[in-house]
Amino acid sequence: MITLQASITKRPCIKIKRRVKLFASKNIDPYRESSLRYMGYANEVGEACAPFIPDWGLPASYCVAISYIVFDTIDKAEKAYESAPKERKLEETLKKTLETLIWQLLASVFWSGSCIRFITSIAEIGTDNEYLSTLVGLLAIPQIIKPIDNTVDTIMEGSVSKIIGGEFDKKYLMNTLASASLPPTLYKFADMLHNLDKKYLMDILTSMSIPPVVFKVMDVIKKIDIS
DSSP: OHHHHHHHHHHHHHHHHHHHHHHHHTOOOTTTSSGGGGGGGHHHHHHHTGGGSOTTHHHHHHHHHHHHHHHHHHHHHHHHHHHSOGGGHHHHHHHHHHHHHHHHIIIIIIHHHHHHHHHHHHHHHHHOOHHHHHHHHHHHHHHHHHHHHHHHHHHHHTTHHHHHTTOOOHHHHHHHHHHHHHHHHHHHHHHHHHHSOHHHHHHHHHHHHHHHHHHHHHHHHHHOOOO
């Protein structure tokens, strides 16, 4: 009877240890390290599928991405508030909120959205087929996630994060302006390519190809031994 009671009391202890270990292994950031991260790229799907969705589809895809950004910002702000010293809770929370919001807007909306629109515009010219250009855009989304996230991390560390932390320098300001100017530039180029007459584009490309061809022919002629 004593042996039976001992075995019964040991079993709950083993189960509790396993549960604690399993819970600890799942201590991840759900907004950055789980499938929720892809919600931030809903607008890229909208950009790629723009020719086939209604007029409200593209703005709606941006609303989904921005909703994800809001939830991630709130999550990071709560964690900053809980971990900050009592006398600096408000300051640290505001800093983390601003930093997270800017990072997400750059990485999840503006940089990635402008890249996909630019890629689909180029693909549309090259393939002359909306279905193929949409497929190219969709296939490009998984390929740009990590490079853009890492690039924005690097840029933020050398610009926005420094300014938010109170380090004001002309170099940091220029880096911030440069990182903010890239998306509108890509959006503008994408719109120009989309509205450009393909006949004129081919004429431009042809005229640009003539000089290097002429230079190459001249180099070949110079190397010919006519003696």
